[in-house]
Amino acid sequence: MTANPLHNAVVGLMPYLPRALIWRFSRRYIAGTRLSDAYRTVSELNAAGCTGTIDVLGEDVTTAAQVGTALELYREALDGIRDNGLDCGISVKLSEFGLRFDVEGCRKAMHSLLESARDHDNFVRIDMEDSSVTDVTLEIYRNLRHEYGRLGAVIQSCLRRSRQDVIDLMADGPTDIRLCKGIYIEPEEIAYTDANDIRDSFSEILDLLLKGDARVGIATHDPVLVERAEASLQRFGVGKDRYEFQMLLGVTERLRSRLVADGHPLRVYVPFGELWYNYSLRRLRENPGIVGHIIRNLFHRQ
Template sequence: MGLLNFLISKSIMYIPGPIVGLFAKSYIAGPNLYDAVRVTHELNNKNIMATIDILGEFISTKDEAKYYKERCIEILDTIDKEGLDANLSLKPTQMGLLLDKSFAFDNIREIVAHAKSLNNFVRIDMEDSPCTDDTLEFYRKLREEFPGHVGTVLQSYLRRTPDDILKLADGPMNFRLCKGIYNEPRKIAYKDPYIVNRNYTYSLELLLKNRAYVGIATHDEKLVFEALRLIEKYDYKKDEYEFQMLLGVDEELRDIIVSAGHRLRVYVPFGKDWLPYSRRRLKENPNIGRHALRQLFGIHGS
């Protein structure tokens, strides 16, 4: 990691919000759903799919959870009305998981049922490790009731992920596979980036071997290379998997993947509560900050 990347990673939680905003503005669609619709249209015109997410964390009341549930239903209706090639991502804690597990499940179930009525899809995002068991439980229940309309996320930095795959292989599987961004204790999460990458490749092979539909979520070209090797090994057709990337990150690699004929989906977040998301992303990938500085000051090159 270069010096600038190191400094961004270590100091991001202490940088004032307006400065973080300068770094993050290319990676968030904007404050309103209209902004996400505009960006999604632009992506669709480039033969790129989207998943739309309304930002918001640390809710403390059920009324807030109901608000976000209504916004998620609004997003699904807007996708349908606008004819977008997009689906919805949501966070269990945004639906009230830390307040009342049954209440959160009912909220998510209502959203997934609405997605099914529109022939759309909901991705239940994975958060930090205290949420993992409940999130996978929600997914298991909902995939039985709404097959083909719901998926969730697995994280390769967690030691448990291969076991989770095998436990969930008793039914249809639809997962986004990513590295993971939360600061977890070593006893449950790998800390060595090399091992995280190896576990990503190992987990992806387990998924493909079990004929899962996988959103291969990475900006790491080494992992893209491994994914393409495994896709060929297990004879996957191009409508049986997709790559996934964050908005504004390594658009050159994104275009290479799309130009080769692979499906690719971009995560399009929007909302006024952008600061926690931006801090996490900059901490996870300081290259975002480096790229933003180049754009800000008109610097080109590597």
């Protein structure tokens, strides 16, 4: 991928910058390092009319012990959400449950988490990672969703396959999909790379979902897509029980407030955890476009 040399320079510099400085860039997007930080953030969001979804930072774990730790933290999060009376679900990455080194172990960990979520009557969203795991992630979702009603998946509009994936998922019964553009940089053979093509794919898939038997999380901060989504919601007369907008913590807060003021359901993705540092560096390496936001933050404090 070609990137702006300034972006490349900042990405190259990141590992050598003090953690405190990286934290200054990242803290707006991350609730903190402890679960109590996530609860506090979600509580503030609830008071502002938004629901939340808590993400325990971590992915691509390599040992069963790490899977166990992640599972424990998610269970604790489910307890905390209930005990604090929060309006909040959880989002998980399958690679945090060992997908890349033990698919069967990952399935078992998901079963176990979903049992806990069912006991708590809470919702679990399986985040989507890069295209090397799209098939297995959707397969695990398909196998689990009939057993655990409150389970959702993610579709990335940048992938050429996504329209068909949505058709297949809907043919298999009611489904709950978060639709996003996709954060990972993917090869042109399998992914749209032009920003307008990714947008058009998003709108086309969104309309398919809204017309079908699906509940949709419209996960974007792109004002063009938000406007198109609002038009589709109105055109198809979609009820508030069938959709919500979703945004990342700390991003486009003005647009978020406007949507809430207009009466749209809106959920905020709240990442937290000790692994914020690796997560931040990895996000930057994977998508140097985000560096633009960091550079802006550096020179233009709001």
